[in-house]
Amino acid sequence: MAAPDSSCEVAHGNAAPKTAERTLVAVFASPVARFLLTYARDLGYRPMLFEPDPMRELPTGVKVFFSAPDVDANADIVVTDHHRPELGSVLRDVLAGPSRWIGVLGNPRHPGPHVDALTALGVPAADIARVHRPVGLNIGSRTPAEIAIATLAGLIADRNARPGGFTF
Template structure:
């Protein structure tokens, strides 16, 4: 089957006519070292499990930031996901950071440190109906309001997601839209 020379690059990649990197998309090798963006899920949780698992398939280099050494990896494989205990050099300018549990006591110090890193995008799960606990925690740590405002909340596309896999899909869809300079949703 031949393809048209004026075929949309994403369509050409989807149909296997060109490799994803030729269409301006990350190569889907499943190998974290080849990814162009880093996805950091903060705190081991069911949503973190799905975010990082799906993130590998979408070309992200997956990292779990879990400060508590007594917490396990959940359903994740240590071979496919790097696990770190603190904010460090792995939060570079390619890092998209998603805080997956807004009830953890460490939320303030972790977010303060993430805000001090070169991470390109920072978000925290939570309902837009009330102020997130991160605002108070960061304020108490002396983080200026302008820095606190850099933390996106809510995160992901508004698709009515309720389960951990749905929340992960909505979040990743929002990050993909951002990566591609698109608004997300159905507005074209």
């Protein structure tokens, strides 16, 4: 008889999943950020919100930062609104840290505005290249909840060195 598959043991509740301390930072208070932060907690992330504008409506139940949070190399950072005027300065600040992954939501058929914003601030091209866009798996998501699920699925696939989709 074959040894039990550890993934099956976790799925059936017979073993605890192996998790490292993981952080998910959603940048900008938005509908997508609200779902990202909620689902991230269920996936074992320590959720945080980086919202530079204290006058914005902020979610409850999550740690909020008004400047770039001090994170380690286990942090994934997702910018949830690429139309905000602070996009360049916020990305410059998070790029200065050691985060594992940084991405900006947006339609892949349009140029990412973060490139021009970061270039104008003098951010080196190698740092700009650390910013992923698009983010998430291509599941045809349209709603904030679907976008959050696609984004988190992409982060999990990337963290586990998997292609995502149905390729095993």
